[in-house]
Each structure stands twice: as C-alpha cells, then as structure tokens.
Amino acid sequence: MGELKLMKGNEALAEAAIRAGVDGYFGYPxxxxxxxxxxxxxxxxxxxxxxxxxxxxxxxxxxxxxxxxGGTGKKVMTSSSSPGISLMQEGLSYLAGAEIPCVVANVVxxxxxxxxxxxxQSDYFQSVKGGGHGDYRLIVLAPSSVQEMSDFVPLAFDxxxxxxxxxxxxSDGLIxxxxxxxxxxxxxxxxxxxxxxxxxxxxxxGKPVGGERRILTSLDLDPHxxxxxxxxxxxxxxxxxxxxxxxxxxxxxxAEYIIVAYGSSARIAQKSIQLAREKGIKVGLLRPITLxxxxxxxxxxxxxxxxKGFLSVEMSAGQMIEDVKLVVEGRTKVEHFGRYGGVIHxxxxxxxxxxxxxxxx
Amino acid sequence: xxxxxxIAGFGGQGVLSMxxxxxxxxxxxxxxxxxxxxxxxxxxxxxxxxxxxxxxxRISSPTLTTFDTAIILNQQSMDKFEHSVxxxxxxxxxxxxxxxxxxxxxxxxxxxxxxxxxxxMGNTKIFNMVVLGAYMKIxxxxxxxxxxxxxxxxxxxxxxxxxxxxxxxxTMGMNNVTKI
Numbered sequence: 001m002g003e004l005k006l007m008k009g010n011e012a013l014a015e016a017a018i019r020a021g022v023d024g025y026f027g028y029p030x031x032x033x034x035x036x037x038x039x040x041x042x043x044x045x046x047x048x049x050x051x052x053x054x055x056x057x058x059x060x061x062x063x064x065x066x067x068x069x070g071g072t073g074k075k076v077m078t079s080s081s082s083p084g085i086s087l088m089q090e091g092l093s094y095l096a097g098a099e100i101p102c103v104v105a106n107v108v109x110x111x112x113x114x115x116x117x118x119x120x121q122s123d124y125f126q127s128v129k130g131g132g133h134g135d136y137r138l139i140v141l142a143p144s145s146v147q148e149m150s151d152f153v154p155l156a157f158d159x160x161x162x163x164x165x166x167x168x169x170x171s172d173g174l175i176x177x178x179x180x181x182x183x184x185x186x187x188x189x190x191x192x193x194x195x196x197x198x199x200x201x202x203x204x205x206g207k208p209v210g211g212e213r214r215i216l217t218s219l220d221l222d223p224h225x226x227x228x229x230x231x232x233x234x235x236x237x238x239x240x241x242x243x244x245x246x247x248x249x250x251x252x253x254x255a256e257y258i259i260v261a262y263g264s265s266a267r268i269a270q271k272s273i274q275l276a277r278e279k280g281i282k283v284g285l286l287r288p289i290t291l292x293x294x295x296x297x298x299x300x301x302x303x304x305x306x307x308k309g310f311l312s313v314e315m316s317a318g319q320m321i322e323d324v325k326l327v328v329e330g331r332t333k334v335e336h337f338g339r340y341g342g343v344i345h346x347x348x349x350x351x352x353x354x355x356x357x358x359x360x361x
Numbered sequence: 362x363x364x365x366x367x368i369a370g371f372g373g374q375g376v377l378s379m380x381x382x383x384x385x386x387x388x389x390x391x392x393x394x395x396x397x398x399x400x401x402x403x404x405x406x407x408x409x410x411x412x413x414x415x416x417x418x419r420i421s422s423p424t425l426t427t428f429d430t431a432i433i434l435n436q437q438s439m440d441k442f443e444h445s446v447x448x449x450x451x452x453x454x455x456x457x458x459x460x461x462x463x464x465x466x467x468x469x470x471x472x473x474x475x476x477x478x479x480x481x482m483g484n485t486k487i488f489n490m491v492v493l494g495a496y497m498k499i500x501x502x503x504x505x506x507x508x509x510x511x512x513x514x515x516x517x518x519x520x521x522x523x524x525x526x527x528x529x530x531x532t533m534g535m536n537n538v539t540k541i
Contacts (some may be wrong), residue, residue: 006385006394006515032400117400176425179381179396181388270421346426 002183003055004007009149009175012182013079013105018045021188024052024063024075030081031117032173033107037079041085049190059084063091063104066166066311070100071216073196073203079105081173082123083114087132090168096233097218099202103153103159104138105155105169107176110342118342119173119264127170128292135230137237140291142262146180154188163240164202169323170291171341172315174344230264240293247295248287251277255284255359258302259350260324261313262288265293265338269313269349276354283354291320309333309358313350316340333358364502365425365508369410369442370434373490379432380411382493385511386503387415409438415502432496434475436460453496453538463541470541471499478533487530494534505531511531 009017014036017025025045027037035291037055045051057149062078071074077239080088095102106127110120125131127140139159141152149171156167204214220226248266251273252258261269266287276283286302288295299310309332312321318336325334337353339345368381374536380396386530387394412428414529430440435453439461446452448467456462457476473495493520508531512524518530 004388006381006388006396008519011386126489145421173400175425177398177400179384179419180423181394207406228501264423267420268422268424274421347422348426 002185004186005182006179007146007182008035008177008179009143009146009171010107010177011039012146012150012184013169013176014043015184016150017077018049018051018187019185019187020045020154020157021049021075021190022051022070022077022157023190024054024065024076025056025078026056026062026069026076027064027078027207028056028059028080028084030084032109032119032176032332033079033105034199035176036105036107042104049187049192053144059087060091061071062228063088065132065170066104067091067095067098067100070095070102071098071203072205074202075103075190077103077105077153081107081109081117082111082120083109085123085126089132091132092138093130093136094218095166096132096136096138097134098216099164099233100216101157101164102166103156103160103169104166105171108170108172116342117173119175119262119344120316120340120342121172121265121314121338122319122340123170123207124291124314124316126310127168128294128323136233137165137240137292139163139165139240139293140248141167141169142289142291143171143175144263144266144287146175146178146182149175150182150184154185159244165236165240170263172264173342183186186308189303200247219227244290245293245295245297246289248285248289249298250285250287252284253284255282255303256308257281257283257287257354258307258310258321259283259313259354260286260288260299260310262291262320262346265313267316268345269350270348272350272354275347275351281354281359288320294322294323296327299324303328305329307332309335311350311354311358312336313345313353315329315344333361335361362415362422362502364415364430364500365428366413366432367410367425367428367442367445368413368432368434369408370439372407372409374409374434376409376434377446379395379489380413380510381430381494381515383413383503383510385414385515386507389507389510389514390504392417393420395420397423408435408441410438410442411531414437422516430496432491432492433463437527441465451499453492453499455492471495471538472541473534473538478537479530482530482533484526487526490527491537492536494531495508495538496534497531498535
C-alpha cells in the first residue's frame with residue numbers, strides 16, 4: 001500500500017505531477033486551483049526529481065510553453081480554472097493539430113465571463129466539443145474524488161503519449177478544495193534525454209544523423225494535404241472512442257431510473273440514490289469517467305433494457321444532457337437537473353428533481 | 362458507522378484545523394474521511410465552516426444539508442445551522458457570544474465554555490482543541506491516541522513540542538462538557 005495522506009484535490013494533483021515523472025509544469029495562479037502551483041513551489045520538485053516549475057506571465061504563455069516543451073517529447077503540464085482555460089483554447093487547438101501530447105487540468109468555477117470562484121460544471125461543452133477552432137478532440141477525464149485527482153495524472157499522460165494528443169483533467173472547485181484520504185502512488189522516474197529520444201521518434205529534439213527532419217506544425221496551406229491530415233486525426237479519434245471509454249456504474253442492476261452524473265455531481269447523486277432507495281425508488285448511477293470519449297454503449301444498453309428515464313445531473317444549465325439524448329434518441333425520457341453559477345445542488349434537490357421530472361413527469 | 366459533522370464559527374477560531382485534525386484521526390483508524398470548507402471571500406474576517414464526514418464506508422456526497430452533529434461557535438452559525446441538525450442529532454456549542462441560545466427539543470444540546478477554559482489555561486489558541494475534546498466525549502468516534510497520531514502526522518516537526526498542550530486542552534474539553 002502506498003503512502004496515505006489527507007490532501008486537497010489540488011494538492012493531490014500537484015503531488016501526482018511530481019510522482020508521475022513530469023518534466024515541466026507551467027502555470028498561472030487562479031482560484032480555485034492556486035494550491036496546485038503553491039504546492040509545487042513549496043515542494044521544490046526540482047530538488048526531488050529535476051522537474052521544472054515555472055510561473056508564466058499568463059495562461060496564453062503557459063499553453064505555448066506546453067507546445068514547446070511537449071514538442072521535444074517531454075512530459076509537460078499546466079492547470080488553471082475556467083477563465084484561464086478559455087485563454088488556452090487557441091493553444092489547445094494548435095497542440096491537437098500538431099499532435100503534441102500534454103496534460104491540462106481545469107478546476108472549473110462559475111461562469112460565464114469572469115464569473116465567481118465557486119464550483120461549477122459549465123465547461124463541459126468547451127471540453128468535449130472542441131473549445132478551440134478546427135476539427136479536434138481532447139481526451140477528457142473527470143475525477144470525482146481526491147484519489148482520482150492523483151490517479152488520473154499518470155493516466156492522462158499515458159493516454160496523451162499513446163495517442164499523441166492533449167488530455168484534459170476536468171474537476172471543479174469542490175473536488176479541488178476538498179480534502180480526502182489519498183493513497184499516493186510510488187515515484188515514476190523521469191525519462192532521461194536519451195530515453196526521450198529513443199521513445200518518441202516524432203519529437204523535435206534534434207535531427208538525428210542520417211535521419212529525416214522532424215517538423216511539428218498545424219499549418220499546411222495545401223487543402224488536400226490538410227484534409228489528409230484531418231483524416232488521420234479523425235481515424236485516431238475513432239480508435240480512442242473504440243478503446244478508451246471509461247465509466248462507473250453503481251446500483252444499476254435493478255434500477256428503473258438512471259442518474260447520469262460526473263465529478264462532484266456524481267458524488268452528490270450517490271447520496272440522492274441512497275435517499276431514493278430508502279423510499280423504495282430503484283435508481284442507479286452512471287458516472288462517465290471519460291467525458292470524451294463519452295460512454296455511449298452503457299447508456300444504449302440501459303435504454304434497451306427498458307430504463308424508464310435518465311436524469312442528467314450537472315452543475316450547468318444542461319450540457320452533458322445533449323450527449324445522453326444523442327444516445328437515447330427519444331426511446332425514453334431524458335431530463336436535466338442542476339444548479340449553476342457556483343451554486344451546488346443538494347442531494348435532496350436531486351432526489352426531488354428525479355421524482356418530479358422523471359417519475360412524476 | 363457514518364458521522365456527518367458541520368463545524369462553524371469565525372475565521373481564526375481554528376474551525377478548519379479542528380476539522381482537519383478530526384479527518385486525520387479518522388485516517389489513523391483506517392476510516393474514510395472527507396473535509397469540505399466553505400471557501401471564498403466570506404472567509405476573510407467573516408464566518409468559516411467545514412463539513413467533515415468520517416465513515417467506515419465509501420463517502421457519497423461531501424456536501425450536505427443535514428448533519429448528525431453541529432459544532433457551533435458563533436451567533437451567525439447558530440442562526441444558520443441549528444435547523445440543519447438531523448432529528449435526534451447533537452448540537453454542541455460555546456455560549457460565549459451567543460445571544461439566542463438553541464431552542465430545539467428534538468435534538469440533544471451540549472455546551473462547553475471553551476473560550477473561557479482556554480483563557481484560563483493561558484492560551485486562547487487551544488480553544489478549538491477544547492471544543493474537540495468536548496465533541497470526543499459526546500461522540501467517541503475517534504480515539505485520543507489516534508488524534509495524537511494525526512497531530513504528529515499533520516504538524517511540522519518544530520510544533521511537536523506543543524502536542525502535550527493540545528492533549529491537555531482535549532482533556533479539559535472532555536471534562537467540562539455539559540448536557541443542557
């Protein structure tokens with residue numbers, strides 16, 4: 001068993017970055033995720049593993065530092081919260097286009113605009129539908145506990161490098177600020193320069209003698225060449241959809257109704273389900289862990305099994321519900337419930353919504 | 362066993378650290394714990410509160426509207442959380458600064474004059490540990506030895522010399538809690 005600690009979600013994410021063998025973290029402070037860079041600065045990972053931690057002059061600079069560092073095959077990471085992540089969208093599109101692996105963490109707060117500093121889940125569209133321009137996807141992981149804030153860092157890097165694409169860890173102020181027990185994984189050694197060169201033959205870390213020039217770019221002015229590049233990207237995204245869907249099902253065996261919820265809403269919904277079952281209402285939870293690729297198959301199978309209704313619970317005005325509806329295709333009832341703008345719904349409010357919108361509606 | 366607690370008072374009273382010590386003690390005895398503070402502008406000079414859950418099982422929602430126990434340390438928190446205690450639950454408070462005392466008949470109410478006791482002990486900073494002691498007497502969900510172990514793990518080495526003082530404060534709280 002690994003080391004047990006009581007940590008905030010943000011601190012667990014930062015510690016996991018060191019332990020995952022990250023080479024560089026580039027960030028800019030913003031509530032509610034400032035503990036990430038605070039923890040990294042205090043922990044002096046340069047002395048522990050040689051990892052670089054740099055406070056950039058802005059979020060735009062951070063994401064472009066990821067382009068530079070990631071382009072050399074190094075493990076690079078940044079984190080921010082909603083308004084800062086909006087600033088990074090151009091960079092994410094370039095990273096996806098040039099197929100540069102990296103990990104970005106978004107500890108979501110209420111929006112739109114500068115919004116507030118309280119928890120929200122209103123960046124779902126931005127995360128899974130492509131927040132920047134062009135046809136691209138991010139691999140999106142949604143932790144719902146402090147343990148997962150730690151565990152998903154190495155997972156995100158594995159996926160990012162496996163598919164040469166940026167991966168996003170999306171949590172919110174609740175998961176970021178909350179402390180829970182976390183079992184830390186053992187230190188993964190940072191790769192040496194020689195190992196990076198050997199492992200990533202695409203990386204721009206110097207032209208090998210007798211080898212070909214390596215170019216990482218998202219620019220191609222020949223539309224036919226750019227179209228082929230897009231075909232290649234789409235084929236890659238299809239492979240990811242086929243192989244990397246992750247989700248959790250709780251109390252679904254005998255369920256007549258299903259709550260679909262991720263991250264902190266999934267935690268709140270677990271309490272609602274407990275309260276519902278005390279009243280004899282058979283409801284289960286489907287928790288998407290990858291928001292993209294979205295767990296379509298389990299929702300389709302539940303629909304085929306005759307589920308009487310799905311309630312999409314999100315701290316947003318209703319974003320993920322669109323993906324649930326795309327799978328259900330009108331075969332059964334799909335409704336949304338959620339508070340937003342930084343307000344967190346209570347377990348009781350979720351249960352009430354289930355009774356009114358799904359069971360009684 | 363699942364114990365859902367809200368601790369509420371002024372920022373600076375040690376509300377958040379008391380919750381943290383409780384959570385750490387839960388880990389020391391192999392339980393699941395969660396600690397969720399109110400965060401944001403309201404913390405600066407205003408009220409502070411933290412929801413702590415200690416359980417033998419996987420914890421569902423870290424945010425709650427009703428609690429098994431409310432530990433209330435100022436009037437604003439009394440106004441806000443007296444009604445959040447589950448029927449049959451516990452309300453523990455320090456009467457210092459309280460004008461409107463709790464009135465509910467369907468819960469058990471305890472008081473501990475922690476501010477006064479801490480002042481008599483010559484150190485107002487151990488106020489929160491007196492309150493923790495009172496709570497541990499009412500609901501012995503965490504053992505004293507595990508609280509000490511938790512303190513040792515969560516405090517930097519240079520503060521370890523203060524652990525005996527904290528232990529005295531806990532004992533003081535345990536011996537001075539009264540049922541209303």
